Amino acid sequence: MPTATLREYQPKDLPDLYDVCVRTGDSGEDATGKYERPELLGDIYVGPYVHFEPELAFVLDSGERAVGYVLGTADTQGFVRRYREEWLPRFSGRYPGPPTAPVTGDDRLLDVFYHPERMLRPETAGYPAHLHIDILPPYQGTGNGRRLMEAFLDAAAAAGAGAVHLGVSLTNIRAQGFYRRLGFHEIEVAGVGRALVLGRATAR
Numbered sequence: 001m002p003t004a005t006l007r008e009y010q011p012k013d014l015p016d017l018y019d020v021c022v023r024t025g026d027s028g029e030d031a032t033g034k035y036e037r038p039e040l041l042g043d044i045y046v047g048p049y050v051h052f053e054p055e056l057a058f059v060l061d062s063g064e065r066a067v068g069y070v071l072g073t074a075d076t077q078g079f080v081r082r083y084r085e086e087w088l089p090r091f092s093g094r095y096p097g098p099p100t101a102p103v104t105g106d107d108r109l110l111d112v113f114y115h116p117e118r119m120l121r122p123e124t125a126g127y128p129a130h131l132h133i134d135i136l137p138p139y140q141g142t143g144n145g146r147r148l149m150e151a152f153l154d155a156a157a158a159a160g161a162g163a164v165h166l167g168v169s170l171t172n173i174r175a176q177g178f179y180r181r182l183g184f185h186e187i188e189v190a191g192v193g194r195a196l197v198l199g200r201a202t203a204r
C-alpha cells in the first residue's frame with residue numbers, strides 16, 4: 001500500500017486537488033469524461049473553500065503530489081455570502097449562465113454553481129461547518145480518511161464551529177459507512193433529492 005503524509009494545504013496543491021475532485025467526483029468514483037467542463041467540479045467543491053478558509057484544508061502528500069484532501073468552512077452562512085459576493089464574480093463570462101431547466105450533467109453542475117444559497121437549510125443551522133473529503137483510490141482504506149477528518153474536526157472546532165454537516169450521495173454506500181463509523185448521524189432535511197445529509201459535533 002502506498003503511504004502519504006498529512007499536512008496543511010498549500011496554494012501549489014490546487015491543481016492536484018482539482019484532479020482528485022474529478023477522479024472521485026461521480027458519487028465517489030471517477031468522473032473523468034462525464035462532464036464537458038470537469039473544472040466546474042473543482043470550481044464548486046474545491047476552489048472557494050481553499051480560497052476563503054485555507055486553514056481548514058488539509059492534504060495527503062505522496063511525496064510527489066497531493067492525493068487526497070479535506071476542506072470546508074466553519075461558517076456555512078458566511079461562506080455562502082462570500083461565494084455569492086466574491087467567488088461568483090470571478091467567473092463572469094467564463095461559464096454559461098444558470099440553465100432554466102437542467103437536463104445534462106453539466107447543466108446540473110451549473111445549477112449548483114450558481115445557487116450557493118441552497119446550502120442554507122433550516123435543518124442544518126445547528127451544524128454551522130460543512131466539509132468535503134476525497135482521496136484517490138490507492139490511498140483509500142488505510143486510515144487516511146480518518147486522519148483527514150480528525151484534522152478538519154479539530155480545525156473547525158478551533159475556528160468556533162461546534163458541529164459540522166455534509167452531503168453524501170445515496171449511491172455512495174462506502175462513504176456513508178465511513179461517515180457513520182466516524183460518528184456522523186443522519187439529519188432529516190427536506191428536498192435534497194438523491195443525497196443524505198449527515199452531521200456530528202466537532203469535539204472528539
Ligand SMILES: CC(C)(COP(=O)(O)OP(=O)(O)OC[C@H]1O[C@@H](n2cnc3c(N)ncnc32)[C@H](O)[C@@H]1OP(=O)(O)O)[C@@H](O)C(=O)NCCC(=O)NCCS
Pocket residue numbers: 024027028029133134135136139140141142143144145146147167168169172173174175176177178181182
Ligand atoms: C470516503 C473516504 C474519504 C474514506 O476514507 P478512507 O481512507 O477510505 O477511510 P479510512 O481507512 O480512514 O476508514 C476510517 C474508518 O472507517 C471505517 N470504514 C471505512 N469505510 C467504511 C464502510 N464502508 N463501512 C464501515 N466502516 C468503514 C474503517 O474501517 C475505519 O475504521 P477505524 O478507524 O475505526 O478502524 C475515501 O474512501 C474516499 O475518498 N472515497 C472516494 C471519494 C468519496 O466517496 N468521498 C466522499 C464523498 S461524500
